[in-house]
Amino acid sequence: METSRSITQKIENEGTMCPSFQALDMVMDKWTPKVLFLLQDGPMHYMQLKRQVGGSTQKMVTQTLRKLEKEGLVTRTVYPTSPPTVEYALTPLGEMLQSAFQELLQWARIYTAQFQSMRENDSEANKEEDFHKN
Amino acid sequence: METSRSITQKIENEGTMCPSFQALDMVMDKWTPKVLFLLQDGPMHYMQLKRQVGGSTQKMVTQTLRKLEKEGLVTRTVYPTSPPTVEYALTPLGEMLQSAFQELLQWARIYTAQFQSMRENDSEANKEEDFHKN
């Protein structure tokens, strides 16, 4: 280990040492997972995306898509039709990221299931509710 | 705002999307991945954690740990020694989450490698131009 270096402790090793976490931060914003998730089934128009992403605004959807495009994770294809049409699709790199997020999603389902069963165990343990299998 | 328009918003993956992404948002903050990553090799003291997480502050580390504890992803064990000692460790659920993040990390490494090779060898015929300056 290194000794105490400088008082200001400017962290330069973080920037150079862990580029993976940097890349991870790039992609950990609020809407990226949802956009990737929606695009996994194939290309989508902007409107479809905006509608199905749900709970977001036009600004955030566009911003997220632009960022993903710049990062090389989605492609943006403009069709010069009478009403402008833009299609977004995952790149191979984007598909890989989507797969990784899929793991997180899988965990989230398990986690949610755990806590739901925890909350409802004391009132009616054997309630005949619809247990959503996801 | 929920107007009459949003009723038509039928999300086919409704069951999977909403609660899962909520749980995902819970865990998508800045320092959670790094803390989980550090804890994967075994329990750690607060100080070790704070030091090795690098680039964060005491507040954020503590805050992240407290949140993870509340979510049932880490355990907090206090040893009543002469100087107080606190050990943090992953719960099984936390380990699962860590594994999921591992996938993201794996992707991040590939992603980083891609862009490094892109910069070294930018003779990419397929790419149009226009990479900066919009």
Added chain:
DNA sequence: CAGGATCCTGGGCGATACTG
């Protein structure tokens, strides 16, 4: 050593209006 309490700022994010 572990972490609580505060103050403060940047920017993530939402809402609205306008364009081609």
Added chain:
DNA sequence: CAGTATCGCCCAGGATCCTG
């Protein structure tokens, strides 16, 4: 339809000081 531009809120997150 597919954005861009602008304003402003709000809070995640950083810095600093203090305690047991």
